[in-house]
Amino acid sequence: MTEAVKDPPPGMVERRGAGLWVSHAIMMFGVLIVFFPIWLAFVASTVTQPEITNPPMPLWPGDQFLVNYGKALGSGVNVPVATMLVNSMIMAIGIAVGKIVISLLSAFAIVYFRFPGKMVFFWLIFLTLMLPVEVRIVPTYEVIAGFGMLNSYGGLILPLIASATATFLFRQFYMTVPDELAEAARVDGASPMRFFIDVLFPMSRTNIAALFVILFIYGWNQYLWPLLITTDPSMNTIVMGIKQMFPSGDDIADWPVIMATSILAMIPPVIVVISMQKLFVRGLVDSEK
Known part of the structure; x- marks a missing residue:
């Protein structure tokens, strides 16, 4: 006779799901820390010189992409x-x-x-x-x-x-x-x-x-x-x-x-x-x- 499969203890699935979300959140936070300087460099490459030298520096790309990269x-x-x-x-x-x-x-x-x-x-x-x-x-x-x-x-x-x-x-x-x-x-x-x-x-x-x-x-x-x-x-x-x-x-x-x-x-x-x-x-x- 086949032994019945026992149900997992209450809360095990929830704890596993919570741990998965926490690990993914930590990983995404680390990715953002690494990626943020690269994003700032890209934004700086799409704006004008005064926008960089006069704080605060913008956090979104500007309209000088083609001009700056062409130069x-x-x-x-x-x-x-x-x-x-x-x-x-x-x-x-x-x-x-x-x-x-x-x-x-x-x-x-x-x-x-x-x-x-x-x-x-x-x-x-x-x-x-x-x-x-x-x-x-x-x-x-x-x-x-x-x-x-x-x-x-x-x-x-x-x-x-x-x-x-x-x-x-x-x-x-x-x-x-x-x-x-x-x-x-x-x-x-x-x-x-x-x-x-x-x-x-x-x-x-x-x-x-x-x-x-x-x-x-x-x-x-x-x-x-x-x-x-x-x-x-x-x-x-x-x-x-x-x-x-x-x-x-x-x-x-x-x-x-x-x-x-x-x-x-x-x-x-x-x-x-x-x-x-x-x-x-x-x-x-x-x-x-």
């Missing part, structure tokens, strides 16, 4: 903002793709190939995590200048594409792949690169997506290295451009244009995160990682 895209301290956005896009994509490609191949070599000093090389790569860019920036600059790569996309990208973190993450993932897959590929006559392309690369898709989002934002936000190696204004990045828009001395900042440029600088990273959101979350929480 932002067509103006800049030394070069149009549109050009700086393109430079930042090329740099961010180049750094993200370069880091992922090198890390995939280096982790594949460390896990699936036998050669003298394999672990020594791995730990040397891992130890570079303790050396930030600022520590090795002077010798890196000398190398790039010696190769004649100042004021070039190669100079912006190549010194930043080595990633010990990504190599370590892919190595840890490859070590969870069953050895039977490699044995089956070897029996079928597949070459090492064929095994990498047909088996390991598709399995690494979520990890690649998660790292691409992180590395794209890392490359997009770079300031010190582009500032050091670019003397040609046409190679300025958007982060450099925003800094250059702030006046020095007694000059008055054109705040609507600066805020419009800041909003434009946020759009590409936001698009990348939203478009790759599902793969990004799966890459972070996948139990097979």
Whole structure:
């Protein structure tokens, strides 16, 4: 005889519902705290200069959206903002793709190939995590200048594409792949690169997506290295451009244009995160990682 299902104690559903509403309210409050400064920046990019400098500042968008954003895209301290956005896009994509490609191949070599000093090389790569860019920036600059790569996309990208973190993450993932897959590929006559392309690369898709989002934002936000190696204004990045828009001395900042440029600088990273959101979350929480 089937045992009857007992009714839940009185008030349990109500308490569960109340707790759900409270947790959602707290979450929404946190979102509002984070979003409010961005909203103020957007509002500031749609009003006139006197409306910003004369308090209280409005909390709703004005009627200068097209004017301010048109000025932002067509103006800049030394070069149009549109050009700086393109430079930042090329740099961010180049750094993200370069880091992922090198890390995939280096982790594949460390896990699936036998050669003298394999672990020594791995730990040397891992130890570079303790050396930030600022520590090795002077010798890196000398190398790039010696190769004649100042004021070039190669100079912006190549010194930043080595990633010990990504190599370590892919190595840890490859070590969870069953050895039977490699044995089956070897029996079928597949070459090492064929095994990498047909088996390991598709399995690494979520990890690649998660790292691409992180590395794209890392490359997009770079300031010190582009500032050091670019003397040609046409190679300025958007982060450099925003800094250059702030006046020095007694000059008055054109705040609507600066805020419009800041909003434009946020759009590409936001698009990348939203478009790759599902793969990004799966890459972070996948139990097979």
